[in-house]
Amino acid sequence: MRxxxxxxxxxxxxxxxxxxxxxxxxGREIEALGARxxxxxxxxxxxAQAERVAELLGPQxxxxxxxxxxxxxxxxxxxxxxxxxKLDADCAVAIGGGSTTGLGKAIALDSGLPILAIPTTYxxxxxxxxxxxxxxxxxxxxxxxxxxxxxxxxxxELSRSLPxxxxxxxxxxxxxxxxxxxxxxxxxxxxxxxAEEGIAAIARALPAIRRSPEDIExxxxxxxxxxxxGSVLGNVGMALHHKLxxxxxxxFNLPHAEVHTVVLPHAIAFNAEAAPGAMQRIARxxxxxxxxxxxxxxxxxxxxxxxxxxxxxKEADLDRAADLAVSNPYWNPRPxxxxxxxxxxxLLQRAYEGAPPR
Ligand SMILES: NC(=O)C1=CN([C@@H]2O[C@H](COP(=O)(O)OP(=O)(O)OC[C@H]3O[C@@H](n4cnc5c(N)ncnc54)[C@H](O)[C@@H]3O)[C@@H](O)[C@H]2O)C=CC1
Ligand SMILES: O=C(O)/C=C\C(=O)CC(=O)O
Numbered sequence: 001m002r003x004x005x006x007x008x009x010x011x012x013x014x015x016x017x018x019x020x021x022x023x024x025x026x027g028r029e030i031e032a033l034g035a036r037x038x039x040x041x042x043x044x045x046x047x048a049q050a051e052r053v054a055e056l057l058g059p060q061x062x063x064x065x066x067x068x069x070x071x072x073x074x075x076x077x078x079x080x081x082x083x084x085x086k087l088d089a090d091c092a093v094a095i096g097g098g099s100t101t102g103l104g105k106a107i108a109l110d111s112g113l114p115i116l117a118i119p120t121t122y123x124x125x126x127x128x129x130x131x132x133x134x135x136x137x138x139x140x141x142x143x144x145x146x147x148x149x150x151x152x153x154x155x156x157e158l159s160r161s162l163p164x165x166x167x168x169x170x171x172x173x174x175x176x177x178x179x180x181x182x183x184x185x186x187x188x189x190x191x192x193x194x195a196e197e198g199i200a201a202i203a204r205a206l207p208a209i210r211r212s213p214e215d216i217e218x219x220x221x222x223x224x225x226x227x228x229x230g231s232v233l234g235n236v237g238m239a240l241h242h243k244l245x246x247x248x249x250x251x252f253n254l255p256h257a258e259v260h261t262v263v264l265p266h267a268i269a270f271n272a273e274a275a276p277g278a279m280q281r282i283a284r285x286x287x288x289x290x291x292x293x294x295x296x297x298x299x300x301x302x303x304x305x306x307x308x309x310x311x312x313x314k315e316a317d318l319d320r321a322a323d324l325a326v327s328n329p330y331w332n333p334r335p336x337x338x339x340x341x342x343x344x345x346x347l348l349q350r351a352y353e354g355a356p357p358r
Contacts (some may be wrong), residue, residue, distance in 0.1 A: 004189050012231075013150075015032070015152070021155065023053075023155040026118075033116060035090045036060060037089050038062055040053050040054050040063070041066075042065075043067075046100070050064045050066055071102075081107050094126075095120065096118075097120060097121030097123050097125075105147035115150060116149065121162060122202065123173050123174065124226050128233050128234035129148040130142070156223050166257060167209050168209070168261070172304065173257045175199050181232035194232055197228055198226075199281075200225075207302060240336055265299075266347045270343070293356065319345065325348075
């Protein structure tokens with residue numbers, strides 16, 4: 001286990017309102033932010049939920065922008081920023097998954113408008129000061145406290161409609177934040193507690209959601225886990241796993257939550273010897289003997305993909321993916337710079353085939 005003798009912990013200024021039906025407190029929460037005119041953001045698919053939010057807001061709603069898409073193309077960000085300016089919005093309400101929260105972050109980065117996030121997936125973006133923007137086919141990420149949502153309303157009722165497949169992969173996306181937080185360079189004992197509890201909450205929620213997607217207890221557990229795991233990502237650094245996923249998602253256009261689901265067991269296996277304490281905590285949270293195998297079983301047993309081959313990756317692109325991943329590595333307990341290119345290429349091959357992690 002980690003030593004408690006020396007660490008740094010920064011508490012982040014956020015207000016969280018949690019519970020089934022908590023969307024009803026939206027008006028109160030907008031007032032608490034000191035805002036008057038909210039621009040409501042969503043994807044086209046979640047337009048109906050955005051309309052419900054606007055209806056709840058009544059005169060506090062400035063309008064709806066429903067064109068959020070994955071990885072926040074700069075053109076969409078510019079369009080949304082312009083709409084916010086024209087409508088004289090003084091805050092953004094993002095209802096949806098990481099793509100919609102990400103669009104809110106792009107507006108906040110430019111204008112400083114406060115964000116109230118209403119997450120409907122388990123991606124965890126609402127708890128982080130991390131933003132992503134895609135320009136000319138290249139995705140860049142950065143960190144800025146202006147983009148950290150000021151208020152988050154977690155209402156599990158709103159995630160009941162999340163399809164089972166995406167619920168499972170999105171839950172594992174959240175687990176990835178916690179798993180990497182457990183061996184992050186700048187982690188601390190408080191984050192360790194949140195990470196282990198977050199992984200356990202999601203691991204028990206996913207089979208229950210699969211059996212019964214409307215089960216509000218299971219949806220609450222998953223959202224609670226997403227909050228904890230997202231907080232870990234928001235507080236400490238990312239490592240090999242997130243680097244591989246950003247490379248595969250950004251340069252090969254693979255779907256975000258699925259790519260996290262496939263890669264995680266392999267990245268964890270790569271780090272197993274270098275981070276034994278983290279492995280112990282992950283395995284304990286999953287109720288398994290081996291962290292990496294437990295993660296692959298969690299995906300497979302709940303019907304999620306375990307092979308890059310099944311989510312659109314071409315085998316011919318694995319060499320380029322390995323080159324990109326090692327060319328600008330994140331800190332990792334087991335280094336993965338150009339000297340480890342062979343090991344990373346082998347990891348990607350196993351992930352491509354859906355082989356057991358080792
Ligand atoms: N900056 C950060 O800290 C983080 C950012 N992200 C970013 O978030 C994006 C991925 O976000 P995700 O949440 O995985 O997917 P998403 O936000 O793209 O949503 C996927 C699809 O599911 C739909 N959906 C969402 N909630 C639903 C619900 N309750 N019922 C029915 N449909 C629903 C959406 O409208 C969309 O069509 C990526 O761009 C990723 O980079 C992800 C995690 C952390
Ligand atoms: O990979 C993740 O789940 C975490 C961070 C991002 O996706 C960065 C972003 O594009 O906002």
